[in-house]
Amino acid sequence: MFACSCMERRYRTLRFKVKKYLKSEKRKNTWMGRCLSSEIFDERYWLWRKHSVAVGAGWGAASAIAPVPMQSFWGIAACLWKKGNIPVAVFMAWLSPPGFIVVAVPLQWWLGWWILRVLGFDGSGASISMLKEVVTGIADNFFLAPLDGVNYWMFGVEFSLGVILSCSLLGVLCYGLTYGIWSLVDWWKSRLHADDVSGKEN
Incomplete structure (x- = not known):
């Protein structure tokens, strides 16, 4: 219970710092500021709620393994569409390690081929x-010779x-895990609260 309240407090602090930084970027009229929509600052996309966080986690994870540039922006766009938590989506999109594409691309092709x-x-x-060969070669010099x-x-x-x-x-999977873990924590908190109340009554 204490851990959950600490996490929420840290999240609120992070949220305040990020919003302050993004607003300063907009005021400076930088390239990043011009690309940012005012909708991003809407409270709906920053809520620390079960459904919002689970949606953000799901879209962020999906973006993390997508073979597209700037995966975080795809996660943000999806959250604006489905009202997910933007910071969680960005965090999840950053989880793919550098060089992950070398493993992901062949496996994604293999999955489609197998189906x-x-x-x-x-x-x-x-x-x-x-x-x-293609994926490792593209990193050095773009060529598709192995696919002749x-x-x-x-x-x-x-x-x-x-x-x-x-x-x-x-x-x-990430949506379900996040939603399930959050529901489990809520159930545990309610049970502890019920035990406290019954203990005081006795």
Whole structure:
């Protein structure tokens, strides 16, 4: 119970500092300030509530493994759409470590390839080893030589399906875990409160 109140107090302090910084950026008329919408400062997107935090965690986690630049901004956009907690979404989007794309991209492609294969579709002809060569090669010098002879249209379908499924599954999992843990803590707090009340009555 004490840990939960400490976490909420720290969150409120962080929220105050971030809002102050973002407002100063808007006043300075910097590039970042111009990109920020006034909607971001709406209280609805900063609430420390079970549903809001769970939605932010889900969208942030989904953005963290998406093969897109600036994953935090995608998490923020999703929270503006679904009224999630923006700081939680940004934090979750930062959880993917540097170089994670080298592992994520081949696995996401493999997931899409496996689903389509189970459904009876012909594959693109790509393989995990090809993908690893491409991903590690792009970091040094953009080239797609390892994918020679691959059906690019089918490869795109496989990869897109894998990305959509993996991001959705991780997002739903993080939403469920956050919501479930919060509900468990609330139940535990209510039980402690009930025990305190019954103890005083006795």
